[in-house]
Amino acid sequence: MKWKTKVYLIMLANDPPHDYGPLSQALRLVPLSVRRDNFDITFIQRLIEGQVDAPRLLGELSFRIPSNTRLQCNFYIPTNKSNFSRNAPLIRMMHNANNHIDY
Numbered sequence: 001m002k003w004k005t006k007v008y009l010i011m012l013a014n015d016p017p018h019d020y021g022p023l024s025q026a027l028r029l030v031p032l033s034v035r036r037d038n039f040d041i042t043f044i045q046r047l048i049e050g051q052v053d054a055p056r057l058l059g060e061l062s063f064r065i066p067s068n069t070r071l072q073c074n075f076y077i078p079t080n081k082s083n084f085s086r087n088a089p090l091i092r093m094m095h096n097a098n099n100h101i102d103y
Contacts, residue, residue, distance in 0.1 A: 040093040041100050060090055073098045 007023070024031070030038075046052045047061070062076040075094035080086040 037096050037100075040096040044093050044097045057090065061094065 007027070023029075043052065044061075047054060047058055062078065064073050064076040066072075075098055077091060077095055077098065080091070085091070
């Protein structure tokens with residue numbers, strides 16, 4: 001038997017359909033949204049530190065210069081008129097980096 005078939009028979013045989021929670025916990029799989037957020041933060045860090053050679057992307061980043069110390073956002077996120085522009089990769093990356101606690 002293939003590995004996937006064995007996992008299915010062992011883990012999902014008694015579970016309700018389309019509930020992948022037990023399987024993802026057993027295989028220690030991280031949800032796609034979490035992986036995407038982690039990649040965004042890592043990519044922004046590497047871009048700023050010079051580990052990624054992309055001067056055009058670096059020039060597209062909107063750094064926020066704080067006038068007070070209460071606002072801890074590193075990037076200025078422009079006001080978006082649509083969800084399409086709000087979910088643009090670079091804007092999403094800057095937003096995720098602003099919301100990340102350790103960044």
